[in-house]
Amino acid sequence: xxxxKSNAKVRNLIALKRKASERNAQDVFLVEGIKxxxxxxxxxxxxxxxxxxxxxxxxxRKAVEAVLAAQDRLKETVVETVSDEIFRNLSxxxxxxxxxxxxxxxxxxxxxxxxxxxxxxxxILENLQDPGNLGTIIRTAEGAGVTGILMSRGTADLYNPxxxxxxxxxxxxxxxxxxDDLSGTIGKVKQAGVTVCAAxxxxxxxxxxxxxxxxxxFLIGNESRGLSxxxxxxxxxxxxxxxxxxxxSLNAAVAASILMYEAGRQRRAxxxxx
Amino acid sequence: xxxxKSNAKVRNLIALKRKASERNAQDVFLVEGIKxxxxxxxxxxxxxxxxxxxxxxxxxRKAVEAVLAAQDRLKETVVETVSDEIFRNLSxxxxxxxxxxxxxxxxxxxxxxxxxxxxxxxxILENLQDPGNLGTIIRTAEGAGVTGILMSRGTADLYNPxxxxxxxxxxxxxxxxxxDDLSGTIGKVKQAGVTVCAAxxxxxxxxxxxxxxxxxxFLIGNESRGLSxxxxxxxxxxxxxxxxxxxxSLNAAVAASILMYEAGRQRRAxxxxx
Numbered sequence: 213x214x215x216x217k218s219n220a221k222v223r224n225l226i227a228l229k230r231k232a233s234e235r236n237a238q239d240v241f242l243v244e245g246i247k248x249x250x251x252x253x254x255x256x257x258x259x260x261x262x263x264x265x266x267x268x269x270x271x272x273r274k275a276v277e278a279v280l281a282a283q284d285r286l287k288e289t290v291v292e293t294v295s296d297e298i299f300r301n302l303s304x305x306x307x308x309x310x311x312x313x314x315x316x317x318x319x320x321x322x323x324x325x326x327x328x329x330x331x332x333x334x335x336i337l338e339n340l341q342d343p344g345n346l347g348t349i350i351r352t353a354e355g356a357g358v359t360g361i362l363m364s365r366g367t368a369d370l371y372n373p374x375x376x377x378x379x380x381x382x383x384x385x386x387x388x389x390x391x392d393d394l395s396g397t398i399g400k401v402k403q404a405g406v407t408v409c410a411a412x413x414x415x416x417x418x419x420x421x422x423x424x425x426x427x428x429x430f431l432i433g434n435e436s437r438g439l440s441x442x443x444x445x446x447x448x449x450x451x452x453x454x455x456x457x458x459x460x461s462l463n464a465a466v467a468a469s470i471l472m473y474e475a476g477r478q479r480r481a482x483x484x485x486x
Numbered sequence: 487x488x489x490x491k492s493n494a495k496v497r498n499l500i501a502l503k504r505k506a507s508e509r510n511a512q513d514v515f516l517v518e519g520i521k522x523x524x525x526x527x528x529x530x531x532x533x534x535x536x537x538x539x540x541x542x543x544x545x546x547r548k549a550v551e552a553v554l555a556a557q558d559r560l561k562e563t564v565v566e567t568v569s570d571e572i573f574r575n576l577s578x579x580x581x582x583x584x585x586x587x588x589x590x591x592x593x594x595x596x597x598x599x600x601x602x603x604x605x606x607x608x609x610i611l612e613n614l615q616d617p618g619n620l621g622t623i624i625r626t627a628e629g630a631g632v633t634g635i636l637m638s639r640g641t642a643d644l645y646n647p648x649x650x651x652x653x654x655x656x657x658x659x660x661x662x663x664x665x666d667d668l669s670g671t672i673g674k675v676k677q678a679g680v681t682v683c684a685a686x687x688x689x690x691x692x693x694x695x696x697x698x699x700x701x702x703x704f705l706i707g708n709e710s711r712g713l714s715x716x717x718x719x720x721x722x723x724x725x726x727x728x729x730x731x732x733x734x735s736l737n738a739a740v741a742a743s744i745l746m747y748e749a750g751r752q753r754r755a756x757x758x759x760x
Contacts, residue, residue, distance in 0.1 A: 455629035
């Protein structure tokens, strides 16, 4: 059992928790909690850590073994145990469950974001900053049937433990891509026949007056600044979410969710008609 | 200028920040930041506090004066100044703007939640716990045209500074009511001719297949436990938000937002047709 903070593995886990640069250099990220642990694709699982008390509890030990057995990796995977005190340092949560894994990062190409059995439904995020918002958006995106998520490099890091956790596992299932050249990549999305819609306070069209049954991408901007003019101008259409009362804007995750589920609603309705 | 933590006013502000019981006993709550300060209805403003550096800045002083002048209260309102260090203790934020007010609580009756110029559109929250979710819901509710919000006593406190802040001012504009008897109050809502729809994972109907143009109330449950069976059974209809992929549930604020905006969409569409 590891009981020292200066243990090399513990020091590495702390670095992976804190620094995007370390996660990217090692091409991994951290996944915490038994629910998320169950979602890890077998090919991506690299290292498993549990707290002392988690492994002592029969339920905890069995849960980890069940996951590894289901993945046919029970024998080859070493489960390292760390003291509860050390685990609290590694954990990103107030009440850690006691299980954590180092997992390989995913690598998608732009084509992977277009889906295979449906018209593409993309989200394009420009410099979204709040980790909770980003995680909620990924989770809702999977639920709404979004085929992929494109993000500017300035968007929060999906591999930040707070974001990873708030995706509730959707991080393993929704293809995503960060780009240094958001304008150029949006150009490629448009070339692929996808209509780009900007959620914009000054949009001329109400969001539910547009047709999203064909290939569609929604542009969502930063929480306080919205979309930059340069990116906003690339949109084929600007849509506005009507707001009653004196509300000046909606939370970015809420706005994205309303748009994604409107697309989902239209696509379900379209299928019924045909 | 107040520079001591043991000053009676400072001690009271700390108590109001921390304890719902104090806020309720004194029938007030705290409002922080210049944007929220501008939203305070004149009749509710009781005390104003600024940090030393805020009042020294011309922009800060003018902003406060403009609000008080617009409310015709410039002369009678004493603006207390506290040292920056004390203000950081009073503030609920990491980077306090430097202005805070003590404001009278609002008191609505059930009838106030039904609106005046439209069919009622209510949200009913059972034991919603996350302050950020609650604030986001209130803000989105105003935008979607919700006429009022009914909450079980076990729901997070709207007057918690975190919630108040995340409403972005909607707390002053959306009528709301806490009830000790949620079942009984839902009964009164139904007697008023409002159809109660529960957002439920086992709902038989897809949410967008129902008609929300007449009086409608959406029931939203706790983040992890959902709606209790007892409350769920009171619903006239259970609606389900379809989820693609492996998503098991949506964030409570997202689910509420999708439902509220679907009602808004139908009501706008209905108005166009007539």
